[in-house]
Amino acid sequence: MLNHPDYIRHVLVDKSEQYDKDAAIFRIARPVLRDGLIATADMDLWRRQRRMMAPYFTPRTVSNFARNMTDETVRMLERWEARADLDAPLDVTDEFGQLALRIVSRSLFSADVGRAAQAFERAFQTANTVLGKFFSFPFPPLSFPTPSRIRLRRAIDDMDGFISDFIKKRVTEEMPPDQEPDLLSLFLHAVDEDDGKGMDLEQLHHEVLNICVGAYETTTNTLAWAFYLLARHPEVERRLHAEVDRVLGDRTVPDFEDLSKLPYTRMIIDEVLRVYSPAYQLMRHTREEDVIDGHRIPAGTQVLVNSYLLHRHPDFWEDPERFDPERFSPDQIARRPKHAYVPFGSGPRVCLGKHFALTEICLALATIARRHRLVTPEGAPEVLPDALITLHPKGGVHLRLERRS
Ligand code: HEM
Structure with a gap:
């Protein structure tokens, strides 16, 4: 396990070609993620796929999805306001889960997923729990048909069903010409600059599933932890409100251009991602022998970066x-080494959706904070992190909605 910025840069950036993803966590996640970008250990396939998909995830291209992000956040707030029992605490983890899925589905498929989002969420939670437990105690093998493995199989089928319905529809019906292209149509028509060919439908399915999985729990948990921490740090919340109010003026909803004027909002998100980094374990496998700071790392070694620990390293983080x-x-x-903080990873395999995620989280946070507060219900216990495949709030985050005057 590496826990120093220099070693982390060595593995993820300087010698990234020598460290692949044939590592335990990806082997375990592969029944779900297959050979999609997140988990594939095939470097040639990864390079080709990343080349084709990266142009759609730059800060500029991501701005095309900003409206999906704010529209869906406003719809969520309207659903919250319309509840009969306004005083009852909301399970914000669940709410933000639906929000994240609605946003990514609209951006991928131009579709309003409605209830299908809940079915996807349930299937994902089942897979995450079964695989998370297997990660801590890998026995019996995943192929052994225990009741939990049967639940896992069903969950994978449900997630696959969710994706393939949209792909089938898009392959048979072209998008209306006046509609902005969504990610699915961009992927369908993407061609690799080397061989002029696109991706086949099976690979496309895996990539779309990887995007849904990559975008879902990470963003959900970041938003849930953000409001949990804001509710417990009123001085931070006050500064957030002051910034959002000043920048938005008479408006209630921010747009993409506002993001550069919301530096404190972004600092809050960066700090949430430090304390509760959702993708808290990065793993690699050495293809060839290497030496790190005088230690021999034989070929075939599993190398782990635990960002929960790194982000608390006392040499780089005071208190x-x-x-x-x-x-x-x-x-x-500027005073810290860059690799003391890696919530999105680093190097060639840095998170493809980093700009998408930061845009979404910042816009959602500012939209909610403009008119509402989420407050801790009386006597609510502390929420602890639960280390599954990703880090999530154990038992969810329950907060009460309050309208700002
Ligand atoms: C707060 C939100 C997010 C966090 C903390 C996060 C974190 C990460 C991390 C740490 C990695 C690198 C894993 C490694 O090196 O082993 C990664 C990869 C990836 N993420 Fe994210 N992610 C987030 C949101 C998203 C979103 C919104 C999308 C899609 C829209 C996405 C898609 C991906 C993909 C496809 C990869 C694989 C990239 C590759 O290997 O080329 N992620 N993410």
Whole structure:
């Protein structure tokens, strides 16, 4: 296990060709993710797929999806406001899960997923729990038909069904010419610059599923932890409100252009991703022998970066358990080694959806904070992180909605 920025840069950036994803966590996740971008250990396939998909995830191209993000957040707030029992706490983890899925589905398929989102969520939670338990205790083998493995198989079938319905529809019916192309149609028509060919339908299915899985729990948990921490740090919440109110003025909903004027909002998100990094374990497998700081790493070794620990390393983070967005002011960032903070990974396999995620989280946070507060219900217990394949709030985050005056 590596826990120093220099070693992490060595593995993820400088020698990334020597470290592939044939590592335990990806082997375990592969029944779900197959050979999609997140999990594939086939470097040639990964390079080709990443080349074809990366152009649709730049900060500029992601701006095309900003409206999906704010529209869906406003719809969520309207659903919250329309509840009969406004005072009852909301399970915000569940709410943000639906929000994240609705946003990614609209961006991928131009579709309103409605109830199908809940079925996908349930299937994902089943797979995450079964695989997370298997990760801590890998016995019996995944192919052995225990009741939980049968549940896992069904969950995978449900997630596949969710994706293939949209793909089938798009292959048989072209999009109306006046509609902005969604990610699915962009992937369908993407061709590799080397051989001029696109991806086959099976690979397309895997990539779309990887995008849904990559985009779903990570963003959900970041938003849930963000409001959990805001509810417990009123001074941070006050500064957030002041910034959002000042930048939006008479408007209630931010747009993409506002993001550069919301630096404190972004600092809050960066700090949430430090404290509760959703993808808290990065794993690699050495293809060839290597030496890190004088230690021999034989070929075939599993190398682990645990960002939960790295983001609390006392050499780089003062009083690391304290929630303090000021750590992400430009001068504090400049004083730290870049690889002391890797919530999105680093190097060639850095998160493809990083800009998508940051845009979505920032816009959702600002939209909610403009008019509402989420407050801790009286006597609510502390929420602990649960380390499954990703890190999520154990038992969910339950908060009460309050309209700002
Ligand atoms: C807060 C939200 C997110 C976090 C913290 C996060 C974190 C990460 C991390 C750490 C990796 C690298 C894993 C490794 O090196 O082993 C990764 C990869 C990836 N993520 Fe994200 N992610 C987030 C949101 C998203 C979103 C919204 C999407 C899609 C729209 C996405 C799609 C992907 C894909 C496809 C990869 C694989 C990239 C490759 O290997 O080329 N992620 N993510």
